[in-house]
Amino acid sequence: MRVLGLMSGTSHDGIDSAVVDWTMAADGVLTGVVEHVGARPYEPELRAAIVAALPPHPVDMAQVCRLDTLIGQAFAGAARECPAADLICSHGQTLYHWVEDGRVRGTLQLGQPAWIAESLGVPVVSDLRVRDVSAGGHGAPLVSAFDLPLLAGLPGRAGALNLGGIANLTVPAVPVAYDTGPASALLDAAVLAATGRPYDEDGRLAAAGRVHEGLLAELLADPYYRRTPPKSTGKELFHEGYLARVAAPYALDLADLLATLAALTGETVAAEIRRHRLDTVVVSGGGVRNPVVMDELRRRAPGARFLASDELGVPSDAKEAIAFSYLGWLTAHGLAGTVPGCTGASGARILGTVTPGRGPLRLPEPLAALPERLRLR
Structure with missing residues (x-):
């Protein structure tokens, strides 16, 4: 079909x-x-x-x-x-x-x-x-129903990570899946507000900046990161107004702000990878193309091997479209498309x-x- x-x-x-x-x-x-x-x-x-x-x-x-x-x-x-x-x-x-x-x-x-x-x-x-x-x-992340059979058979403790506007992680061994926080949502909001462009192409602006540890610590103090799964979030929380409220007092230039936001994505995702002791992480989404975000992930989760979903036959830019093709196939065949332990249903x-x-x-x-x-x- x-x-x-x-x-x-x-x-x-x-x-x-x-x-x-x-x-x-x-x-x-x-x-x-x-x-x-x-x-x-x-x-x-x-x-x-x-x-x-x-x-x-x-x-x-x-x-x-x-x-x-x-x-x-x-x-x-x-x-x-x-x-x-x-x-x-x-x-x-x-x-x-x-x-x-x-x-x-x-x-x-x-x-x-x-x-x-x-x-x-x-x-x-x-x-x-x-x-x-x-x-x-939570109605999210629905991609977990796709991730679990896709990762079945991989050795060790594997997980699936999607870096879109929001980052989500699936861990089959538990199983659990949830939104870890922003991936590109705040990065894109900062670029759009400052330049009118939709995103930082190839992470060039972020690569020229330096992480501001004070702002990073304040961003990491958001209560969302302390909530236990299942949990989900979106631009209802992580939007331009949120960023302006938290970052404005620091008056950083755009490059330093983006470097700090890339570190935020890296740390919030890496903290969950460390918590679940993952040794293989299959990555997809637009964030794969941001080398600054990926470098932050590798530095902050040194025990994990990051593998593009392409190596499992799933083009990283199209993973969620493929996952929804699968969910449609499930519905057509009268099969459930949710994993209660992942969404909390x-x-x-x-x-x-x-x-x-x-x-x-x-x-x-x-x-x-x-x-x-x-x-x-």
Whole structure:
């Protein structure tokens, strides 16, 4: 079954896509042939509208309606650029993740799936996170359901790390998965505020700076890092206003601020790698391309070997799109797409809602058991 996964994460810079042809074997191994990966940037006007609707900015229902439509149309446009698939699984764009006192009370992803179904004519699985939240979970990181069978069979204590706007870590041995804190969210916010550019290309600005230990210590004192998993966060906490409030009194130049923020990402992630005594960490996400962040990780977690997810057949820039292709395959086959120990839900749940395509809705026969292992090529 060919499933197109569509994903836009907390960097809200565009839409990643992946078409994977999934085949289940009798031995419990699910093989995925990655036939296509791609990325479509948001149009500048749409990205600006998304940024303007993110916390701490106020929004009205007219903006919500427009964004739901425009993001849905952008996802449909991205889908049209991909090879044909039997099913589409669309994450949409997270606009708000409602967390109070460490508990997730709601989550909102926009991008109306009817635009995708109408344009492509095939069924669309969408709105995956809220079912886990309704069962008491965090709705994140859903990628943990993909990480566990992907890492099965790796020697030693392995973990999976995704460095997007927010960093998340999956540790199969426990199992546990959670957001460790910001990866590029604060770095990108600082660059955008100072230069108007969306990010620090190749970490060049951060590489020219020096870490300010006083600011780093204040950033590390945020209560989020002391919370125990399961836990999740987003730009509802780690946004430009947060950064301005904490960093403004130090009056650092941009290079020193970015070097300090790279050290924050490095230390908050490395602390969790050390805590779980991981010896192999499979890394994906845009942060892999920031050598300053990666150097901080290696320096602060010297006992771990960092392995790009590409070496397991999963292109690092497309990992989450591939993971959502897998989650769509699970839903289509009547299988749960959550791991309660990772999200904190009261039990495993089949995720998402299904929007039919143009013809009658026909899904495969349900399967009795989850795949034990994933093999990607």
